[in-house]
Amino acid sequence: MTLPYAVSIRTRRRLHANTAWIEALTAHARTRRASRGPDDPPADLLDLLVDAREDDALAFTDLEAAQSISINLGNLYRVGGTGLAWLLAAHAAHDTARPDGIAREDWTGAVVKEVLRVYPAVTLTSRTLADDAAFGDVIVPAGTSVYLSPLLLHTDPRWWRADPGRFDPARWLAAEVHDPHAYLPYGAGPRRCTGDRLANAVLESAADLLADRRTTGSSGLPARRWGSVTQPRRLRISVASAG
């Protein structure tokens, strides 16, 4: 790719590093494909990608398999890590003590849902319209990029029963919590997050570990470093046993 003049040296270095990374992964996919026997069971995601067939033809090129691995690894560490960071930040800043009479797993589930509601790791996602679409009175033409913010949706009082501005895991113990379309921490539809179950399992295990520990932060809730993935800025947390 020819880079425009205005790109900074730092960005240029990052793009070159990314190209080298994708090239190395593509070479790895090629080697792996060559070493696969027809009846070898898949051992990991790369095996599944290089083995995949569509109408008897290969479903993915080496480059596509490499890009998929790269996106998954990137999301696993960057987005999954951001989710964990917000869980820690929320534990330090809010009261997350389990109320009497509530089962432990119900409570950790409620804490994780509330962290993903108030501090969604992905604060902006988008779609390009395939057809003209009506949003209320506004007709948006095909080809337009439409952005959706899970954060705005999660804190809009029109769609939530109890004060959505407040961090309150107990809201998730009620039968009706929100409008069915108002909670999208993992997106929706065919391009929904593919790591949602893994991410939830990790977050719930972490919330369970934190339930028996004391979490303290230096200065309450950290500011947000805004992006499509929004991270806590300068997070400093210490975790100690509760005793």
Ligand code: HEM
């Ligand atoms: C707290 C953790 C996570 C959150 C909140 C999260 C959220 C999201 C969201 C909102 C999207 C866009 C969905 C849409 O536009 O409808 C997405 C996409 C994606 N996520 Fe996650 N994610 C998390 C962790 C992970 C992990 C751990 C993995 C992989 C191991 C992963 C893999 C992906 C992939 C591959 C996509 C792109 C899917 C596609 O475009 O078809 N995510 N994620």
